[in-house]
Amino acid sequence: MASNFFGQIFRITTFGESHGPAIGVVIDGCPAGLPLTTEDINQQLALRRPGQNEFTSPRSESDTAEILSGIFDGQTTGAPIAILIRNKDADSSQYAEIKDLYRPGHANFTYLAKYGIFDYRGGGRSSARETAARVAAGAIAKKILAHNKIDCVAYVAEIGGIGIQEPEFKTLREKTYSSPIFCPDKAAAQKMMEKIEQVKQENDSLGGILGCMAHIPIGLGDPVYSKLEANLAAAMLSLPATKGFEIGSGFAAARMKGSEHNDAFDIDEHGRVHTATNFAGGTLGGISTGSLLNFKVAFKPTSSIKKPQKTVSLKGEKATFQLPESGRHDPCVAIRAVPIIEAMTALVLVDALLVNRCVKL
Numbered sequence: 001m002a003s004n005f006f007g008q009i010f011r012i013t014t015f016g017e018s019h020g021p022a023i024g025v026v027i028d029g030c031p032a033g034l035p036l037t038t039e040d041i042n043q044q045l046a047l048r049r050p051g052q053n054e055f056t057s058p059r060s061e062s063d064t065a066e067i068l069s070g071i072f073d074g075q076t077t078g079a080p081i082a083i084l085i086r087n088k089d090a091d092s093s094q095y096a097e098i099k100d101l102y103r104p105g106h107a108n109f110t111y112l113a114k115y116g117i118f119d120y121r122g123g124g125r126s127s128a129r130e131t132a133a134r135v136a137a138g139a140i141a142k143k144i145l146a147h148n149k150i151d152c153v154a155y156v157a158e159i160g161g162i163g164i165q166e167p168e169f170k171t172l173r174e175k176t177y178s179s180p181i182f183c184p185d186k187a188a189a190q191k192m193m194e195k196i197e198q199v200k201q202e203n204d205s206l207g208g209i210l211g212c213m214a215h216i217p218i219g220l221g222d223p224v225y226s227k228l229e230a231n232l233a234a235a236m237l238s239l240p241a242t243k244g245f246e247i248g249s250g251f252a253a254a255r256m257k258g259s260e261h262n263d264a265f266d267i268d269e270h271g272r273v274h275t276a277t278n279f280a281g282g283t284l285g286g287i288s289t290g291s292l293l294n295f296k297v298a299f300k301p302t303s304s305i306k307k308p309q310k311t312v313s314l315k316g317e318k319a320t321f322q323l324p325e326s327g328r329h330d331p332c333v334a335i336r337a338v339p340i341i342e343a344m345t346a347l348v349l350v351d352a353l354l355v356n357r358c359v360k361l
Contacts, residue, residue: 001115001125006235007347008226009354010144012137016085018122018129019092024084025133027140029354030070032078034143041065041083044139045132047339062088065136076140083136087129092121094324100314101321105303112314128240128333131340138343141350148353152214154341156183157296159208159332160195164188169213169292182338200331205302207243208334212297212341216282218290220352222359227286228352229295235344236297241333244298248281263291288352297341304329 005013009029016023042065049063063085070081099120102109107126111118118124145151153172157163164185171184183189199206221228233245253261256279263275275291282293304323311321323329330336 006238007351010141010347010351012134012347014130014133014137016087016130016133017119017124018087018127019119019124020087022084022086023130023133024082025137027070027081027083027137030076030078030081030140031144031354032076034076034140034147035074036067036071036076036140036143037074038065038067040143041067041136041139044135044142044339044343045085048132048135048336063132081140083133085132085136095121097324098321101319102311102314103303104309104311104321105300126240131239131343134347135339135343138339138346141343141346144350144353145346150214150216150349150353152212152293152342152345152349154182154210154212154338154345156181156189156192156334156338157209157211159192159334160199160206162188162191162195163209166211166294169215172213181335196332196335203306205305205330206332206334207241207299207301208332208337210297210299210334210337210341212293212295212345214282214293214345214349216288216290216293216349218288219356219359220288220349221283221286222352222355223286226355228283228288228293228348229281229286231348231352232295232345235348236295236341239297239337239340239344241299241302241337242297243300245295247283247295249279250281250296253279297337299334299337302330302333 004015005011007029011028012025013028014023014025042063045063045065066084066086068082068084070077070079106123108118108120111126122129142152151173153169155167155172159181164183167184181189181192183192196206221231229247232247236242236245249256249261261279263277263280265273266276268274275289278291278294280289280291281295282288282291306323306325309321311319313319
């Protein structure tokens with residue numbers, strides 16, 4: 001199985017399965033001299049781990065990182081950084097009775113067709129459990145960004161048709177969210193939770209839209225095949241359950257005139273050129289403009305639901321798929337995706353930052 005790595009200079013390779021002994025990541029290309037502790041990583045892992053409230057999977061994983069290499073005296077050495085996260089609460093028994101059925105919305109159909117073998121226990125390699133390794137790597141990327149005074153913040157923009165107006169970046173950075181949902185609008189967050197609870201009682205699930213913003217310098221991203229938005233789209237759509245990506249005005253741009261969509265240039269009080277609006281979302285020609293990077297990611301409803309669904313067995317016989325009562329799944333995967341979106345954004349931005357050091361004398 002190829003394609004388990006991401007990035008050019010700051011490159012990560014993740015490994016492990018949902019119900020294997022552990023998952024992990026190897027990070028290559030991290031500059032030496034970065035102060036780093038396991039606590040830096042565990043703080044980020046705590047934001048995505050399951051079992052913290054009734055709106056997420058009850059699977060109880062501590063998600064504690066073990067740094068195996070690349071650190072000495074509390075700093076990165078420039079060598080590959082290997083991080084291990086052990087699986088401690090995997091329950092494979094619930095999958096035994098459904099292992100011979102194609103699971104609607106899941107990858108066992110395509111994996112079996114492609115590889116001839118599939119780890120059905122929790123989805124194996126295709127499980128969202130793999131994203132914990134990305135968050136661990138993203139924690140390191142975030143520290144490098146912070147060193148360069150760059151911050152990226154994700155948030156829940158919409159769940160179950162309940163959405164919010166685009167927030168201010170300053171509001172997002174404060175992150176004073178009192179609910180399990182990372183949404184800056186408390187009233188909307190409460191309605192979202194009520195909607196999730198309603199659908200959960202109906203043995204169904206919901207999707208959602210996440211937004212992400214970052215203040216970044218001019219010049220990140222490269223033309224043609226490594227445009228900043230292209231790399232961001234690849235990063236976001238590599239995540240489980242993602243079905244859409246848009247930057248700036250996104251699909252709404254198709255309904256606008258050029259005179260409406262073009263971001264006019266202006267000069268601020270310090271004599272710096274900037275755009276008066278930001279319909280482009282912070283890039284032009286695939287290169288950052290210095291304006292706010294602003295994009296959204298769409299997540300489908302959780303595929304694992306307790307309602308009976310039509311399917312076919314591995315033998316080619318029509319059947320009914322019924323998730324076991326003991327099944328442990330998120331009623332809305334978008335809730336725990338906020339730190340994952342931030343991690344993947346940080347990985348793209350750090351890689352672009354390091355690549356940018358090589359573009360001119």
